[in-house]
Amino acid sequence: MKLKLPLVIVFLLLLTLTGTSIASAQDPGPEPTPSEDEVNRIAKNLYCPVCENIPLDVCESAACAQWRDQIREKLVEGWTEEQIYDYFVVQYGERVLAEPPRRGLNWLIYIVPPIALLAGGVLLYRLLRKSTRSTPEENVASTGKVKPESTPQDDKYTSLLEEELKKRQ
Amino acid sequence: MTEIQMQSNPDEQNNAQGKRWSLIFVWLLVAVLLLVVGLQLWKAQLGVVGVGEVAPKFSLTLFDGEEITPADMEGKVVLVNFWASWCIPCEDEAYELQSAWEYYQGNEEVLFVGVDYSDTNTAALEFLDKFGVTYPNGPDLGTRISQDYRMQGVPETFIIDQEGIIAYVLIGPFQSVEQITTIIDALLGS
Structure with missing residues (x-):
């Protein structure tokens, strides 16, 4: 009897689970309605085809509402995110994509800004280095202040340099 | 000392x-960018395809699945109307366009083509149904046709003569049926 009770419980549990799964398989239930967040997650990666530079998720025009409805419809039909983007490209052109495909002249968008940033950084670094390396005479000319010609640290480096030169001779 | 100078020379040369190659690269990049921006600006200021220009040829898959090709338009007076369901002025001219189309029913020399710009099919079909539009209509997939016509906005209409030359351009809606028929009749020589 002690052994039978747990077995009965396990059996009943299994029966309940199987019954639930069969019921869920038989009754698909109402079609899932995508939430606003789900629609907007896709809409934010698309731009309104008729208004300038407005992402679809924040666009308030009637046309944008239609496009968001279209995204919702496609999600209900079981379309994937990629399929929806492809559909929008076919319908309205690549200009609707927030992130243009990486090909052809589009590459300029991805290449130019980092290169410009890097080049700017290098230029700034070189300018700063040049300004710190300027001669005492230049410093006097630019700042009007006279700086000491050498510091104890300079002397240390000079002597080290002289020693190195002697070794080479 | 001489040795040091000799060692540093190749480095300096390198x-x-x-530096020279970096400069050439940067200037090339700037030139390409300027070219791209310039081309876009040039295209933007060109305006719509004008009267007297050769009409861009196009094929259009209609909402009912049929297709209109350049061969269907050859030798005919063709009215190409760009519209959208979200465009209020398009509603204003829908009646005029449909009435004009009905006026030319049975005339094989006249063809009306509605090009639906940046629209959803559901809304477009509702629009056509609402205004009882029966002339061929289809979506401008990828906005290729409107780009070829350098369309500025909807509604916009181009009337093409039998030789394939743009004879009339209207930016905005038609105000009356006569406005349409007068132009087409003149082209038909009637």
Whole structure:
């Protein structure tokens, strides 16, 4: 009897689970309605085809509402995110994509800004280095202040340099 | 001392060469960018395809699945109307366009083509149904046709003569049926 009770419980549990799964398989239930967040997650990666530079998720025009409805419809039909983007490209052109495909002249968008940033950084670094390396005479000319010609640290480096030169001779 | 100078010379040369190539690369990049921006600006200021220009040829898959090709338009007076369901002025001219189309029913020399710009099919079909539009209509997939016509906005209408030359351009809606028929009749020589 002690052994039978747990077995009965396990059996009943299994029966309940199987019954639930069969019921869920038989009754698909109402079609899932995508939430606003789900629609907007896709809409934010698309731009309104008729208004300038407005992402679809924040666009308030009637046309944008239609496009968001279209995204919702496609999600209900079981379309994937990629399929929806492809559909929008076919319908309205690549200009609707927030992130243009990486090909052809589009590459300029991805290449130019980092290169410009890097080049700017290098230029700034070189300018700063040049300004710190300027001669005492230049410093006097630019700042009007006279700086000491050498510091104890300079002397240390000079002597080290002289020693190195002697070794080479 | 001489030895040191001799050692540093190739380095300096390499540096100078590197600098030169960097400069060439940067200037090339700037030139390409300017070219792209310039081309876009040039295209933007061109405006719509004008009267007297050759009408861009196009094929259009209609909402009912049929297709209109350049061969269907050859030798005919063709009215190409760009519209959208979200465009209020398009509603204003829908009646005029449909009435004009009905006026030319049975005339094989006249063809009306509605090009639906940046629209959803559901809304477009509702629009056509609402205004009882029966002339061929289809979506401008990828906005290729409107780009070829350098369309500025909807509604916009181009009337093409039998030779394939743009004879009339209207930016905005038609105000009356006569406005349409007068132009087409003149082209038909009637």
